[in-house]
Amino acid sequence: MKAAVYRENGGPEVLSYEEVADPVPGADEVLIRVEAISIEGGDLLSRQRLPLPHSPYIVGYSTAGTVIAVGEHVTDLRVGQRVSAFGETGSHAELRVVRPDHCWVLPDGLDAAAAACVPVAFGTAYEALFEQAAVTTGSTVLVQGVAGGVGFAAVQLAAKAGARVIGTGSSRRQLDALRRLGLHDGIDYTTEDVRRRVLDLTDGVGVDLVVDPVGGPMTQELILATREGGTIAFLGFSAGQPLIDPVTLVMGDRTMKGFMLSKIFHTPRVRAYLTDIFRRVADGDLDVLVDRTFPLADAADAHRYAEQRGRLGRVVMTP
Numbered sequence: 631m632k633a634a635v636y637r638e639n640g641g642p643e644v645l646s647y648e649e650v651a652d653p654v655p656g657a658d659e660v661l662i663r664v665e666a667i668s669i670e671g672g673d674l675l676s677r678q679r680l681p682l683p684h685s686p687y688i689v690g691y692s693t694a695g696t697v698i699a700v701g702e703h704v705t706d707l708r709v710g711q712r713v714s715a716f717g718e719t720g721s722h723a724e725l726r727v728v729r730p731d732h733c734w735v736l737p738d739g740l741d742a743a744a745a746a747c748v749p750v751a752f753g754t755a756y757e758a759l760f761e762q763a764a765v766t767t768g769s770t771v772l773v774q775g776v777a778g779g780v781g782f783a784a785v786q787l788a789a790k791a792g793a794r795v796i797g798t799g800s801s802r803r804q805l806d807a808l809r810r811l812g813l814h815d816g817i818d819y820t821t822e823d824v825r826r827r828v829l830d831l832t833d834g835v836g837v838d839l840v841v842d843p844v845g846g847p848m849t850q851e852l853i854l855a856t857r858e859g860g861t862i863a864f865l866g867f868s869a870g871q872p873l874i875d876p877v878t879l880v881m882g883d884r885t886m887k888g889f890m891l892s893k894i895f896h897t898p899r900v901r902a903y904l905t906d907i908f909r910r911v912a913d914g915d916l917d918v919l920v921d922r923t924f925p926l927a928d929a930a931d932a933h934r935y936a937e938q939r940g941r942l943g944r945v946v947m948t949p
Contacts, residue, residue: 632949633723634929635686639679642933645722647926650686653720653727660707660730661699665742667721667926667947668692669936670750670779671843671868677933683719690721691892694736694745704730712736714745714908716895722929724949731896734904737912744911744918747944751779752907752916753900754891755787755841758863761899762887763839767792772828772837774852776813777804777942780843780865782919786811788841790915796831798824798848800939807942811917824848828855836860846870853878853886862886919943 631652636644655661670691677689694714697707707713713733720726736745759765771788775781776797788795789812796815799805805816817827828837836857842849845867853862853874864872864886879886894900910916921943924932929947936945 631724632926633688634926634947635688635722636677637682637685637687639677639682641678642930642937644677645930645933647929648686650688650723652725653723655699655701655727657701657703658729659701659727660697660704660733662693662695662713662715662726662728662733663698664693664695664721664724664726664949665712666694666746667949668743668746668750668779669932669945669947671866672750673721674933674937675868688720688723690717690719690723692716692746692750693721693726694742695726697733698725700730706730707733707735712740712742712745714748716749716892718892722926722947724926729896731901734901734908737909740908740912743920743923743946743948745908746946747779747918747920748908748911749895749904750891751918751944752783752787752911753895753904754780754843754865755783756903756907757889757891757894757900758841758865758887759784759788759791759839760903762863762889763861765791765793765839769793769839770832770837771795772840772852772855773797774840774842774848775799775844776808776816777919778843779944780841782808782811782917782943784841785813786916788812789814796828796837804940804942819848825851825855832857839863841865844868845872847873850874850878853882853884856882856884859883860885864888920946922946923948925949
């Protein structure tokens with residue numbers, strides 16, 4: 631099969647498109663012919679800085695495709711079913727092996743590109759909003775980076791639950807585009823003081839919940855934009871390691887939470903709410919934003935584009 635591989639950490643230029651051995655599913659695994667690959671933030675971070683478990687290495691979390699072989703112990707999937715699949719590695723390839731409890735059978739008519747983007751983006755957003763917090767009608771939610779995958783998912787899920795959604799982005803183009811998905815108030819973090827603007831919008835109180843998949847120096851400002859007794863869901867650090875003052879958590883009676891969705895994808899509750907989200911996407915109740923699609927052969931260009939600011943939605947590759 632063909633795959634995008636690398637042999638050392640670095641920029642997008644370390645990726646090369648090569649012929650590698652086909653993966654073989656074990657007794658408890660399934661083999662998928664990949665139709666679409668969602669480039670996740672974790673894929674970029676892995677390529678940039680995480681040690682390689684072996685070389686050459688195929689990075690990547692999230693895909694959609696068709697089951698073409700099943701292990702002898704697999705009973706809940708069959709050859710020919712179209713699925714969205716998550717794995718810790720291996721998405722950047724024509725074929726991949728995954729666990730069956732990390733697969734979701736796709737509703738009829740659901741586009742592969744959209745399906746590939748659902749598990750990480752919508753799963754992370756749902757977990758933060760409704761499992762780690764309790765967003766409901768009347769809640770106020772601040773989403774950092776609304777144009778990213780977790781961001782546009784969180785905006786929609788929170789708004790449809792009756793929350794008021796405030797979001798940050800790097801341009802008015804991004805913020806205006808998210809209004810149709812439920813964004814109530816947009817803040818351009820390149821030109822506005824985010825904390826001050828949030829406090830102005832909430833009459834000095836702050837928001838009930840912050841969803842922060844970005845990290846970096848903004849995280850401390852988001853803490854200070856959270857009301858007393860509120861919650862900060864810290865979900866990623868694509869903008870760098872945040873430097874936070876824990877005293878502001880204590881003095882504000884605020885709670886900061888984090889989680890690794892990859893560790894709980896297989897649990898019944900996560901599988902159940904993701905199954906429902908796939909249905910909602912297929913029915914048109916939720917939108918998946920894809921900014922641009924690249925061929926897998928151009929994986930280096932796709933990663934380079936995915937690292938740029940100003941995108942609106944996910945970057946997808948197709949074998």
